[in-house]
Amino acid sequence: MQRSKYLKEKVRKLILAPIEDLTEKLNLIDNIKRLGVSYHFESEIEQILQNMHNNPPPLKGKDLHTISLWFRLLRQQGYHAPSDIFDQFRDENGDFNNSLVEDVVGMLSLYEAAYFGIHGEDALDQAIHFTSRHLKSRLSTMNPNLERKASHALDYPVRKGVPRLEARYYIPMYSAEASPNDPLLELALLDFHIVQLLHKEELQHVTEWWKKLDFVTKVPFARDRVVEAYFWPLGVYYEPQYIMGRTIVGKLIAVTSAVDDTYDAYGTLEELELFTEAFRRWDASPLDPVPECMKVVFHALLDLFNEMEFLTAKEGKSCFVPYVKETFQKLGEAYLVEAKWCNQGYIPTYEEYLENGVVTSCYPLLEIASFLGLANFATKHVFDWISNVPRIVRASSIICRLTDDLSSHKFERKRVHVASAVECLMNQHRISEEEAYQILEKELDNAWKDINEECMKAEGGVPKVVLDCVVNFSSVIELVYGKFADKYTHAELLKDHVAALVVDSVHNLQNK
Missing domain, CATH: 1.50.10.130 (Terpene synthase, N-terminal domain)
Structure with a gap:
């Protein structure tokens, strides 16, 4: 030091x-x-x-x-x-x-x-x-x-x-x-090493927390991705002062992934309606008839929000946790919409799909949760701003939704699954898969231009560090789901990147 x-x-x-x-x-x-x-x-x-x-x-x-x-x-x-x-x-x-x-x-x-x-x-x-x-x-x-x-x-x-x-x-x-x-x-070598030691400690904490939840045994249908979940906020902000934000967002991604899998691959429509009702009330009583594993997921989320309130109270920021909870309720509602579409075999229009897909991308939720860790930059103005899903957050969410769909829609077609943006476009406009890809690639280009424009607007009083978070979330999705590969579900594809940040020593890097 x-x-x-x-x-x-x-x-x-x-x-x-x-x-x-x-x-x-x-x-x-x-x-x-x-x-x-x-x-x-x-x-x-x-x-x-x-x-x-x-x-x-x-x-x-x-x-x-x-x-x-x-x-x-x-x-x-x-x-x-x-x-x-x-x-x-x-x-x-x-x-x-x-x-x-x-x-x-x-x-x-x-x-x-x-x-x-x-x-x-x-x-x-x-x-x-x-x-x-x-x-x-x-x-x-x-x-x-x-x-x-x-x-x-x-x-x-x-x-x-x-x-x-x-x-x-x-x-x-x-x-x-x-x-x-x-x-x-x-300085670069030394700083990387010092900060990497901090990241290792954080990952150890998050991993121990996850093991205690015992989702592997209690929620066997859910993806076991706690390291990849932590990698996400590490990609968004790596600096030492954001330790609380990385911990909160890493845990939230791990649990939200299990919520996603519950809607996507496990619950019946009737069970999912009760699951959503529990989120509306933040009360477990609607869950009496549902399987035990769904209750485990709900209680893990409830406990996590309590932990968020405890951690942010030290900085006087616990008043912003309700913003995150409200955004999660919207996510549950949007997941239920997809479950109903899937149950009915309904293929929405692309526009209808994308409106709901901005929410199910999880980015409005994860980005607002990440702001809890921004210390003095976490203000009421910033939380009010993001709660309205401003253009830059919408663009980031579109990048997430469409990049995810492009990487995973072929795999998801092998089972009963809601139509992706690709199928919605093909069905609506009677076009080929290749033509749908071209439209979505253009949409992604436009979304990045939206982000670039919003980052150059001085008005609005949103600090650069807040906008940088949104940009970095967009970059992480390009890495994790880009080039038509879902590296979150198929985590072995992400292994080298994770190792580069939290496993491999940096000492001899300049000689490689």
Whole structure:
């Protein structure tokens, strides 16, 4: 901890040094962010980027990498950088100049920047197609470290990357280019190690809690996914100050997963109506006729809400737990709607399905629960704001619902299951599965643009840390359900990512 404190001061001096070389300063800020240590320097970074936004440096004639990085860092910080800054790299037809193909570093930076695009920025859509095509074709000609960076970015652009994992995978890439005795590299390694020890303790606590519940024996139909459940909030906020939030959300996901499985794969319609009634009242009396395992799930949830109230009372935030309980009641109602559709063999319209699916994605619930752990940022204003499912939360929930459906609908068709977004579109518009996929991919692109737009709105008084939570939930779903693979249900697909964060030592990572 002493060494870490010393290194932080050395890095702080680098950040605050006068800007003599714009590209150097932008690279420094980007590296600090990508190495996962920016939480130590938030005010310093904010001050520099705010100045760059209010007093833009002369960018005309600068190289593609510098301009792209300036644009991306500002947008990442919530500032509106103009996208027409890239017009200087396009010809009279509006196409990007072919000469850019030789500038691989510049193309990679433009590719990363373009994912921060909003509606109507066709140049950035075009930039993604242009850069991804040329980066893929040139991978074999790049030096090993640049190839590693480009390959990773093509899979997980910075905008959609899970911050803690991105830091883990960026450390060896940065190490390959860092000078000997680089204080930033040493700080990144040390900080990752220190914080990882905290995460291990948290996971141990959550795992012991889960074992005591004994769902494996008492609720055998439910997925046993406590480690994956903890991985979720770890992906949303990894910083030491969010320990309570990670614990609450990790436990909530584990129990909510069992609730989902009860509606989805176990209860009869009559039992599920009683189950939902118990949530409406927060009272177990309607559950007298239902199987014991359903009562176990309900009581586990009730106990968890009591624990939330106890934990948040220490910070004077227990008054916000009712917001979470109310959101859970809405989730139970939405699950019941799906159960009725399934029971009747009814295939809703896509619009009808999505309206209910925003709720059954669980993201309105998990995001509002995550805010309980935000200390001073957990205010009545923030909880009132999210309770109305604002545009950014709706977009995040759509990303969750549709990415989940794209990954799991073929598996779910093998048993009795409510129609997914894919089947709803195919049935409603009499189109092929491939055409339905194309529509949903476009919906996902639009949802990310909604998120990008909402992150650049200064009005509303919602702190950046709150918006970042919503963004990171969207990134986690891209990892867990992206590329048409349900890594939560088929947890072996997530194993390496989990190990990278809470098992594997970081000490020798820079040598890999």
